[in-house]
Amino acid sequence: MQLLTPTDIQPLCPRIAHGDKLLVMGSCFASHIGGRLAQMKWQAEVNPFGVLYNPSSIAEALSLLMDYRPLKEDTLTLFPDGGWNTWLHHSAYSLPDKDKSLTQINERMELAAKRLVEADVLVITLGTAWVYRLKENGRIVGNCHKMPDRMFVRQRLTVGDIVSEYVALLSRLWSVNPQLRILFTVSPVRHLKDGLHGNQLSKSTLLLAVDELCATFPEQCYYFPAYEIVVDELRDYRFYAEDMAHPSMQAVEYVWECFVEHCVDADAQAFMAQWVKVVRALEHRPFRPESEQYLQFVQQNLLKITDLKERYPYIEVDKEIDLCHTLLKP
Numbered sequence: 001m002q003l004l005t006p007t008d009i010q011p012l013c014p015r016i017a018h019g020d021k022l023l024v025m026g027s028c029f030a031s032h033i034g035g036r037l038a039q040m041k042w043q044a045e046v047n048p049f050g051v052l053y054n055p056s057s058i059a060e061a062l063s064l065l066m067d068y069r070p071l072k073e074d075t076l077t078l079f080p081d082g083g084w085n086t087w088l089h090h091s092a093y094s095l096p097d098k099d100k101s102l103t104q105i106n107e108r109m110e111l112a113a114k115r116l117v118e119a120d121v122l123v124i125t126l127g128t129a130w131v132y133r134l135k136e137n138g139r140i141v142g143n144c145h146k147m148p149d150r151m152f153v154r155q156r157l158t159v160g161d162i163v164s165e166y167v168a169l170l171s172r173l174w175s176v177n178p179q180l181r182i183l184f185t186v187s188p189v190r191h192l193k194d195g196l197h198g199n200q201l202s203k204s205t206l207l208l209a210v211d212e213l214c215a216t217f218p219e220q221c222y223y224f225p226a227y228e229i230v231v232d233e234l235r236d237y238r239f240y241a242e243d244m245a246h247p248s249m250q251a252v253e254y255v256w257e258c259f260v261e262h263c264v265d266a267d268a269q270a271f272m273a274q275w276v277k278v279v280r281a282l283e284h285r286p287f288r289p290e291s292e293q294y295l296q297f298v299q300q301n302l303l304k305i306t307d308l309k310e311r312y313p314y315i316e317v318d319k320e321i322d323l324c325h326t327l328l329k330p
Helices: 028-039 055-066 098-118 159-176 196-216 226-234 249-263 266-283 292-311 318-328
Strands: 021-026 043-046 121-126 130-134 152-156 181-186 221-223
Touching (some): 021 028, 021 055, 028 121, 043 098, 055 098, 098 159, 181 196, 181 226, 226 249, 249 266, 266 292, 266 318, 292 318
Parallel strands (some): 021 043, 121 181
Antiparallel strands (some): 130 152
């Protein structure tokens, strides 16, 4: 008996190696997958502007990284939450101290700009085709920061809007980084405030735009069907969180497993299988932490970590090594 309709996932070719450098941009679903990448010690820079949902704001963010210059004070606005921020950055960057807000924004952008130049893979997760434009200048904002509705005009981008903007953007990206591969996904998060019909129109627009971009650049652009996996393969409310809009952690884990199976090479999969054992061992809390048996267990785990560090010298394991040394102290 078949209880699922499996998604047709085309294996990524070439697959992503664990030594590859990644930049992940887009919706909160991108943050979920980026979190998994970080946990598994990938060299991944995730959402340097915070969560971004619409294609135009993601394109603007990437353009700023390509032309990176530190932002000036006059780019910040004081928003109703009492924090200084830009119209592009997520509210997580909002701080009451203007200088501190500007400093953290510029520091994160500088790191991301360096990563973009050297990245092997750019993952872009599009969330919605609906955008909000400021009435005063027509600019599309990445975040409304709870400003009054009367300040904005809401509209839905067309497939042509997205494709034309991204054809120009991708050409610029490849002039900066010729080796860069683009992996597009469409977020399965349902934007219920747009209405069910409005959400479907939005997702359909994104899917059509990505399909056209992948057809235009078949050697450099790829699509991973995260949207179809959640909406069509899992297809059940038990795979959604309490808000009935975001995928549950179980669904995110399922999508992650599909991503690993179809997009990640065998060596990376082998590393992650070993690293999961290390993490579980570090999380283990015995009844008798002073026992000789437990100390040997920690020592063996430390040897595993140092061995992995020798084989994969780019991974950052200082915290894990320090934890092992702390546990070994009498």
